[in-house]
Amino acid sequence: MRYRHLTTAALALGLVLLTDVLRVWLPSIITIFGQAASTPAELMGAFALGWFLLALAAPPLVRRVGVRRITLAAAVLLAAVRLALTAAPGGRAQLWLATAGLLAGLLWLAGVAAGTPRPVPGLALGLALAAVGHALLDTYDLVWRGDWLAWSASGVLVALFLATALPHPSSRPAQPAAGGGRAWLLVGPGLLLAGMVALSPALAGTAMSYWSGPGDGIAGPPPLGLALAGGAIGLFVLAALAPVRRWWPAAPVALLLGALLFALDRPALLVPAVLLTAIGLGGCLARTDAPVPDGDPATVAEDAAGHGRADLRRGYAAVAGMLVFAVAAIGYYAAYDLGYPNGWAPVAVAALVAGVDVTAPTPAHRPPATLPPVRTAAVLAAVTLLAAWGHGLWLVSSNRPGPPQTVRLVAYNVRMGFGLDGRFDLTGLARVVRAERPDVVVLSEVDRAWLLNGGHDTLTLLAKRLDMPYVFAPAADPVWGDAVLSRWPTSAPRTRALPAVGAPTGAQALAVDLDLGGGVRLAVVSTHLQPPPGQEPVVQARAVAEFATGYAADRPLVVAGDLNTEPGDAAFAEFTRAGLVDALAAARPLPTSPADDPRQQIDHVLVSPGLAATDAVAPRSEASDHLPVAVTLTLP
Structure with missing residues (x-):
C-alpha cells in the first residue's frame, strides 16, 4: 500500500476513534464531573478547557522526542482507551478514562500533523466515516452498548487503525514538505460543524421529522432523516475531494449561510442548514489542502528555516484547532445555564473556516486526489441510505383498541x-x-x-x-x-x-x-x-x-x-x-x-x-x- 494511502486511512480511522472518545467525554463533564444547573457552568468549562490548553505542550514534545515515537505511543493509548470505554464503566472511572483518551487523541493529532502536509483526504474521510457509523448504529454509539456487536465492531475498528498507524515494511515515508498548517487548523472547527450540524444523523432525522410531522413546530417519527444524512455526507465528501475551482468561492458563502440558518433556531430551516453547511465545509477543506503556488513567501520562508519549523507549525495548528472546538462547544452549551445568546458560536466557527479559505493562496495546481471524489461520495451516501432503509421503516400509528376504561x-x-x-x-x-x-x-x-x-x-x-x-x-x-x-x-x-x-x-x-x-x-x-x-x-x-x-x-x-x-x-x-x-x-x-x-x-x-x-x-x-x-x- 502506498504511503499516502496508509496516511489517509490512519488519519481517518484515528479521527473516528477520537470522535467516539469525545462522545463519551463531553457528556461526562456535565453528568460526572458536575451536575448541570447545579455545578457552576464556569467551573465545568474551566475543567474542560484545561485539558485542551495542556495539549498545547504536545507539539514541542513531539519535536523533542520524535514524531514516530510520540505518534505510535499516542495511537496505541488512544486505541486502548477506545476499547476500554466499550465496557462503559460509568462514574469517575469513565470520566478519567475518557480524559486519558482525549489527551492521547490530541497528542496523536499533533504527531500526525507534524509529518502530514496534506491531511484533508484523511480528515474528510474520517468525519464522513464517523457520521456513517453513527447512522448505521441509529445514533446509539458502540461504547454504550456493551454487547457482542459493540466488542466485535470496536475490536475491528481498533485493529484497522493500528494496522495503518503502525510502521509498514512496504510503505515509504513521504518527503518532508512545508505547508499544511491551514488545513490542520480546521480539524477542530470541522469536528464541531460536522458533529453539530453538517454530518449529524440525529439532527438530520429531527430536521426531516419537522417537515413530515403534523406541523405547528411539532414533529413525528423521522422516516427520511437518514436519507438527508446520506445526502449531506455525499455532498460533503464530493466537495472536499473535488477540484478546488468547482467550489470556490461558493464554499465559504454556503458554509456561512448554513451556520446562520442553524443559529436562527427555527425547525423549518434545519434541512437547508444541514445541506449548506455540509457543502460549504467540504469545499473550504478542499481549498486549504491544495498546494501553494511556487514562490509563495510563506513557503519560501519555511524552506529557508528548515522543515522542522514547518512540522512544529502544523502540530500547533492541529492543537489550536481543537482548542477552537472546545471553546465554541463549551460556549454554545454553557448558554443554557448562563442565559446568553449562543447563536454566535457556530457562526463564529464558520466565519473562521471561511476566513482561512478566502485568505488561502490560490493554488497553481492540485495533485491527484488520494481518493476518487465521486466514487467515494457515492459509496458513503449509499451506505447511509441503506441504514435509512433499515431504521426508517419504524412507524406505529396505534396499537391499543378503544375505548378503554x-x-x-x-x-x-x-x-x-x-x-x-x-x-x-x-x-x-x-x-x-x-x-x-x-x-x-x-x-x-x-x-x-x-x-x-x-x-x-x-x-x-x-x-x-x-x-x-x-x-x-x-x-x-x-x-x-x-x-x-x-x-x-x-x-x-x-x-x-x-x-x-x-x-x-x-x-x-x-x-x-x-x-x-x-x-x-x-x-x-x-x-x-x-x-x-x-x-x-x-x-x-x-x-x-x-x-x-x-x-x-x-x-x-x-x-x-x-x-x-x-x-x-x-x-x-x-x-x-x-x-x-x-x-x-x-x-x-x-x-x-x-x-x-x-x-x-x-x-x-x-x-x-x-x-x-x-x-x-x-x-x-x-x-x-x-x-x-x-x-x-x-x-x-
Missing part, C-alpha cells in the same frame, strides 16, 4: 438519556417505563441531537424500544424539549412557549388530543417548568394552567411533567386554582429527586376533576437523575 400514564424527566453514573442508559430507561405497562408516556429533558450529549436522537431510540409513536415540541432549541408518547392516535397538537422570567433554559407546554375510540378523547399536556434563579416558576405555572384548560375545553385533561415545584408551593397552587387535581395525592409523600436519595416532590400528574387516579407510584431507578411517576386514570 383506564389509562396508565408515566411522566419521566430522562436527563437526555444519561443515568446517575454518567452512562447513556437507554436500556435502563426503557426497562423502568415498560415495567409500568404505560398507555401514555410524558417525557421531559428530551435530547435529539446535542453534540454535548453525543449527538443521539434519544427520543426516537426510546420510542422504538417502547414501540410507541411520539409527538415532540422544542423548548430550549429545535432539538431539546418535551414529548408525549401514546398508544392511541394523536391529533390537534399545539405548543405554547412559556415566559422565561429570568430562567436561562427555554420552556414550553405541549398539548395533544388522544383519540381513545368510540368518541372518547383525552387532552394531555407535557411541560417542564424552569424556575427563575432563586424563585418558584409561578408565572410559568399560571401560563401552563391557562393554556391547558383552554385547550381541553370540555374534555378530560392531564397535565404532567417535571414542574420544579412541590405541593403547597405557590407555583403548585396555580394548577389547583385552575381546577386541576393532584393525581398523586393518595400516595404522598412521593419524592422523585434526586433519584438515588429522593427528597423533593417535583414531578407531577394533575388531572381534571372527572378523572379518578389510583395506583400512583415512583418506581426506583438510577437511569436518570429523577424518578418517574406512574398513575392509573379511570375515565369518566
Whole structure:
C-alpha cells in the first residue's frame, strides 16, 4: 500500500476513534464531573478547557522526542482507551478514562500533523466515516452498548487503525514538505460543524421529522432523516475531494449561510442548514489542502528555516484547532445555564473556516486526489441510505383498541438519556417505563441531537424500544424539549412557549388530543417548568394552567411533567386554582429527586376533576437523575 494511502486511512480511522472518545467525554463533564444547573457552568468549562490548553505542550514534545515515537505511543493509548470505554464503566472511572483518551487523541493529532502536509483526504474521510457509523448504529454509539456487536465492531475498528498507524515494511515515508498548517487548523472547527450540524444523523432525522410531522413546530417519527444524512455526507465528501475551482468561492458563502440558518433556531430551516453547511465545509477543506503556488513567501520562508519549523507549525495548528472546538462547544452549551445568546458560536466557527479559505493562496495546481471524489461520495451516501432503509421503516400509528376504561400514564424527566453514573442508559430507561405497562408516556429533558450529549436522537431510540409513536415540541432549541408518547392516535397538537422570567433554559407546554375510540378523547399536556434563579416558576405555572384548560375545553385533561415545584408551593397552587387535581395525592409523600436519595416532590400528574387516579407510584431507578411517576386514570 502506498504511503499516502496508509496516511489517509490512519488519519481517518484515528479521527473516528477520537470522535467516539469525545462522545463519551463531553457528556461526562456535565453528568460526572458536575451536575448541570447545579455545578457552576464556569467551573465545568474551566475543567474542560484545561485539558485542551495542556495539549498545547504536545507539539514541542513531539519535536523533542520524535514524531514516530510520540505518534505510535499516542495511537496505541488512544486505541486502548477506545476499547476500554466499550465496557462503559460509568462514574469517575469513565470520566478519567475518557480524559486519558482525549489527551492521547490530541497528542496523536499533533504527531500526525507534524509529518502530514496534506491531511484533508484523511480528515474528510474520517468525519464522513464517523457520521456513517453513527447512522448505521441509529445514533446509539458502540461504547454504550456493551454487547457482542459493540466488542466485535470496536475490536475491528481498533485493529484497522493500528494496522495503518503502525510502521509498514512496504510503505515509504513521504518527503518532508512545508505547508499544511491551514488545513490542520480546521480539524477542530470541522469536528464541531460536522458533529453539530453538517454530518449529524440525529439532527438530520429531527430536521426531516419537522417537515413530515403534523406541523405547528411539532414533529413525528423521522422516516427520511437518514436519507438527508446520506445526502449531506455525499455532498460533503464530493466537495472536499473535488477540484478546488468547482467550489470556490461558493464554499465559504454556503458554509456561512448554513451556520446562520442553524443559529436562527427555527425547525423549518434545519434541512437547508444541514445541506449548506455540509457543502460549504467540504469545499473550504478542499481549498486549504491544495498546494501553494511556487514562490509563495510563506513557503519560501519555511524552506529557508528548515522543515522542522514547518512540522512544529502544523502540530500547533492541529492543537489550536481543537482548542477552537472546545471553546465554541463549551460556549454554545454553557448558554443554557448562563442565559446568553449562543447563536454566535457556530457562526463564529464558520466565519473562521471561511476566513482561512478566502485568505488561502490560490493554488497553481492540485495533485491527484488520494481518493476518487465521486466514487467515494457515492459509496458513503449509499451506505447511509441503506441504514435509512433499515431504521426508517419504524412507524406505529396505534396499537391499543378503544375505548378503554383506564389509562396508565408515566411522566419521566430522562436527563437526555444519561443515568446517575454518567452512562447513556437507554436500556435502563426503557426497562423502568415498560415495567409500568404505560398507555401514555410524558417525557421531559428530551435530547435529539446535542453534540454535548453525543449527538443521539434519544427520543426516537426510546420510542422504538417502547414501540410507541411520539409527538415532540422544542423548548430550549429545535432539538431539546418535551414529548408525549401514546398508544392511541394523536391529533390537534399545539405548543405554547412559556415566559422565561429570568430562567436561562427555554420552556414550553405541549398539548395533544388522544383519540381513545368510540368518541372518547383525552387532552394531555407535557411541560417542564424552569424556575427563575432563586424563585418558584409561578408565572410559568399560571401560563401552563391557562393554556391547558383552554385547550381541553370540555374534555378530560392531564397535565404532567417535571414542574420544579412541590405541593403547597405557590407555583403548585396555580394548577389547583385552575381546577386541576393532584393525581398523586393518595400516595404522598412521593419524592422523585434526586433519584438515588429522593427528597423533593417535583414531578407531577394533575388531572381534571372527572378523572379518578389510583395506583400512583415512583418506581426506583438510577437511569436518570429523577424518578418517574406512574398513575392509573379511570375515565369518566
